Amino acid sequence: MAKKKPVAPRAVAPDQVDPRHNWERPIQAPGRMQVDFEERLEFRRLHEYRLGRVRRALAPSGLGALLCFDQHNIRYTTSTVIGEWARDKLTRWSLLTGNGDPYVWDFGSAAKHHRLHAPWLKTTHCLAGMVGMRGAVSPKAELFCRAAEEIKAILVREGVGGMPLGIDVVEPPFLFELQRLGVEVRDGQQVMLDARQIKSADEITLLNMAAAMGDGVYQDIAEALKPGIRENEIVALATKRLYEMGSDCVEAINSISGERCSPHPHNFTDRLIRPGDQAFFDIIQSFMGYRTCYYRTFNVGRATPAQVSAYRKAREWMDKAIALLKPGVTTDGIARAFPRAEEIGFASEMEAFGLNFCHGLGLGLHERPIISRVNSLEDPMELEAGMVFAVETYCPATDGISAARIEEEVVLTPGGAQVITLYPAEELPIANPY
Numbered sequence: 001m002a003k004k005k006p007v008a009p010r011a012v013a014p015d016q017v018d019p020r021h022n023w024e025r026p027i028q029a030p031g032r033m034q035v036d037f038e039e040r041l042e043f044r045r046l047h048e049y050r051l052g053r054v055r056r057a058l059a060p061s062g063l064g065a066l067l068c069f070d071q072h073n074i075r076y077t078t079s080t081v082i083g084e085w086a087r088d089k090l091t092r093w094s095l096l097t098g099n100g101d102p103y104v105w106d107f108g109s110a111a112k113h114h115r116l117h118a119p120w121l122k123t124t125h126c127l128a129g130m131v132g133m134r135g136a137v138s139p140k141a142e143l144f145c146r147a148a149e150e151i152k153a154i155l156v157r158e159g160v161g162g163m164p165l166g167i168d169v170v171e172p173p174f175l176f177e178l179q180r181l182g183v184e185v186r187d188g189q190q191v192m193l194d195a196r197q198i199k200s201a202d203e204i205t206l207l208n209m210a211a212a213m214g215d216g217v218y219q220d221i222a223e224a225l226k227p228g229i230r231e232n233e234i235v236a237l238a239t240k241r242l243y244e245m246g247s248d249c250v251e252a253i254n255s256i257s258g259e260r261c262s263p264h265p266h267n268f269t270d271r272l273i274r275p276g277d278q279a280f281f282d283i284i285q286s287f288m289g290y291r292t293c294y295y296r297t298f299n300v301g302r303a304t305p306a307q308v309s310a311y312r313k314a315r316e317w318m319d320k321a322i323a324l325l326k327p328g329v330t331t332d333g334i335a336r337a338f339p340r341a342e343e344i345g346f347a348s349e350m351e352a353f354g355l356n357f358c359h360g361l362g363l364g365l366h367e368r369p370i371i372s373r374v375n376s377l378e379d380p381m382e383l384e385a386g387m388v389f390a391v392e393t394y395c396p397a398t399d400g401i402s403a404a405r406i407e408e409e410v411v412l413t414p415g416g417a418q419v420i421t422l423y424p425a426e427e428l429p430i431a432n433p434y
Contacts, residue, residue, distance in 0.1 A: 021200075021201030021204065023385075023413050023414055023415070027204055027205065027208045027411060027418065027420065028040065028205045028208065029205070029208045029209050029211075029212045030205070030209070032209075032246050040205070041202050041205055041206065042202060043079070043202075044120060045200075045202060046079070046200065046202040046203065047079040047120055049200040049202070049203075050076045050077065050079070050195075050196075050200075051077060051096075051102065053195040053196070053198070054066065054076065054077050054096060054191075054192065054195045055096075055098070056195070057191045057192070057194045057195040058096070058098055058166075058191055058195075059098060061166065061191045062163075062164065062186075063098075063163065063164050063165065063166040063186060063188065063191065064097060064098060064155060064160025064161075064162075064163025064164060064165060065095060065096060065097040065098065065155055065158075065160050065163070065165055065166065066094075066095070066096050066165075066166045066167075066168075066188045066191060066192065067093060067094070067095050067151065067165055067166065067167045067168075067170075067188065068093060068094045068095075068096075068167075068168050068188070068192065069090050069092075069093045069167070069168060069169050069170055069171075070168040070169050070189070070192070071086055071087055071092075072196075072289075072362075072363040072364040073094070073168050073189075073192045074092060074093065074094045074104065075289055075363055076192070076195070076196055076363055077094050077096055077102050078094050078102045078104045078118075078121060079118070079120060079121075080094075080104050080106065080110075080114055080118060080121070081289065082106060082107060082110045083248075083249075084248075084249045084251075086107065088134075089107075089133060089134065090132075090134055090169070090170070090171050091107055091129070091130055091131065091132075091133055091134075092104070092105060092106045092107055092110075092129065093105050093129065095151060095154060097154070097155065097158040097159075097160050098160060099158050099159055099160065100154075100158045101121070101122055101125060102121065102125065103125040103126075103127065103154065104121065104125065104126055104127070105127045105128065105129025105147070106126070106127070106128065106129065107128075107129075107130060108128055108130070109128075110128075111126050111127055111128040111129075112126075112128075114126040129147060130143065131143045131144050131147050131171070131173075131174060132144065132171060132173065134171065135171070139173040144171075144173045144174050144176075144177045145177050147174065147177075148174065148177035148178045148180070148181055148183075149177075149181065151165075151178070151183075152178070152181045152182075152183060155183070163184075164184040164185070164186045165178065165183050165184065165185055165186070165188075166185075166186050166187065166188020166189075166191055167185055167186075167187075167188050167189075168188050168189040168192060169189070193367060193368045194368070196360075196362055196363065196364070196367055196368070197360055197362075197367060197368045197369070197384075197387060198384060198386040198387060199362060199386050199387070199388050199411075200386075203290065203362065203388075204386075204388065204411055206287060206288050206289075206290040207290045207291075207292075207361065207362070207388055207409070207411070207420065208411075208420045209287050209288075209290075210247075210285065210286060210287040210290050210291065210292045211292055211294065211409050211420045211421050211422070212422075213242060213245045213246070213247060213285070213287060213292070214283045214285075214292045214294040214421060214423070215421070215422050215423045216241065216245065217238045217241050217242060217245075217283055218281075218283075218294075218296050218423040219423070220237060220238070220241055221234055221237065221238060221281060221296075221298070221431075222298060222429065222431045222432075223431075223432075224237055225273065225279065225298055225300055225431035225432060226273075226300070226301075226431070226432050227272075227273060227274055227275050227300060227301070228272060228273070229272075229273050230270050230271060230272055230273065231255040231256065231257055231268045231269050231270065231271050231273065231279075232255065232268055232269065232270050234253070234255045234268075234273075234281065235253040235255050235268050238250075238253045238281070238283060239253060242283070242285050246287060247285045247286065247287055248286055248287065248288065248289065249285060249286045250284075250285040251284045251285060251286070251291075251365070252282070252284040253268065253281065253282065253283060253284070254266060254267065254268060254280070254281055254282035254284075254295075255268035255279075255281050256268065256279065256280055256281070256405075257271060257273050257274075257277045257278070257279035257280075257300075258271065258273070258274060258277040258278070258279070258401065258402075259401040261278055261279070261280065261396075261397075261401060261402050261403035261405075262345075262396040262397070262400065262401055262402065262403040263345075263396075264355060264394060264403065264405065273300055274300070275300060275301045275302065275434075276299070276300060276301060276302050276303070276304070277299070277300045278297060278298075278299050278300075278303070278307045278310075278397070278402040278403065278404065279297070279298050279299075279300060280295055280296065280297040280298070280403070280404070280405035281295065281296055281298075282294065282295045282405075282407065284365060286363075289363045290362060290363060291361055291362065291363070291364065291365050292361075292409065292421075293359070293361060293365055293390040293392075293407060293409070294390075294407055294409060294421050295392060295405045295406055295407035296405075296406070296407075296423055296425060296429070297311060297314075297404045297405050297406060297425075297428065297429070298428075298429050298430070298431045299428060299429070299430050299431065300431055300432070301430070301431070301432060301433060301434045302430065302433065302434055303428055303430060304397075304399065304402075306397040306398045306399040306402065307397050307399070307402045307404070307428070308428055309397065309398070310395045310396060310397035310398070310402060310403060310404040311395070311404035311406075311427075311428040312428075313395040313404070314393040314394060314395040314404040314405065314406050315393075315404075315406060315425070315426065315427075317337070317338060317339060317356060317393040317395070318391060318393045318406050318408060320337045321334055321337045321338065321358065321391050321393070322391055322408065322410060322417045322419070323416075323417075324337055325358075325383065325389065325391075325410060325412055325416065325417040326383065326412075326415075326416045326417070327383055327384055327385045327412060327414060328382060328383065329382070329383050330380040330381065330382050330383070331369055331371045331376040331380045331381050331382075331383065332376050332377050332380035333380075334358065334371050334376070335357075335371050335372055335373050335376035335377055336373075336377070338356035338357065338372070338373060338393070339356055339395075340373070341373070344356070344394065344395060344396055345396055349372075349373045349374050350374060352373075353372060353374050354392070355392065355393075355394035356372075356392065356393050356394055357370065357371055357372035357373075357374075357392055358370070358371035358372075358389045358390065358391045358392070359371070359389065359390050359392075360387060360388065360389060361388045361389060361390045361409060362388060368381075369381050369383070369387070371389075383412060384412070385412055385413055385414045386412065387411075387412040388409065388410070388411050388412070389409065389410050389412065389417070390407055390408070390409050390410075391407065391408050391409075391410060392405075392406070392407045393405070393406050393407075404428070406425055407421070408421050408425070409421045
């Protein structure tokens, strides 16, 4: 038997979640408007918290600065965003040194917009930038070269030119130009994920507001789920409602029914939903950048004993995992609460990955910690209050085609896990029963 690795030490000083949050009170889910008669969200407080977390994570890392192309990291550090258009372009970036204020290079006129409307950033630190649009502009144009030289000059000016630079994700030509200038590049994503894993009261409120939107959409899905409707029509319905409620990105709606449930295909089609189908859905969207990952399973009109049994097992695994989620617990113990791959019909834990596990949730859909049999048994970490998780379970039915899929989002409070996804899921919901 392999020797168990020690629990990873905290990479960030164990600062508390925003002290304004009173764990004895319910987590807020206010409306989107700001009002003068009750305290809701405070976005400048949110910015200062996030920036402070990055500074504290950077200080002991051995890095002089963090250069970020990951849109979640840019937003976390600078509180800027230009929409989902930028998600896969790698054409905007941010820089934070241990001694300075954040810089952001943005797409064309967005830089001027930040100078006018983002007073929490220095106007001289809001710059236009574009290096290649994922190779559409050849490196021969030397845009990567100029951008790397600009970054190196800032590092030198702020006194960290001789220290390693942390990067999260990057186009190879940008990396090569930095190395040509003598910049030692290291992994900065780990530092950013350390920073992002403990949520403030404002972040928890935003996550709860996003979950409330999912609650409402599942009511609409339950009412619409009748024979003859197609999987893609459910996707259209959910997407429309989410944008009406204020979503800033509907990343994906999984819509899976009938014989497509086992194995889980992670997509949707134009399949017609039929009487007695087991069907499950996932709402992946964000409000002010903060995500949901929210599965629910329904049966259409009626359910068979095999379908009910599969759902009951998925619920039992869910409840067992949630009961274990407490500050001070290590992730290996929680991973063991999930079924082995063989129990759900897969040959390996890698093949079954993503079906029974937990993942951190925030600006990113998958944040730290990831709790699964693939990684947590050999690399456990300790849980802390202020973490937010999505807990997912999946159980195929003995009929060979049906399956149950449940997901709850939970906030880790000092006393344990508090569920914030509230559409009823204790028992298998029957949509429009006969």
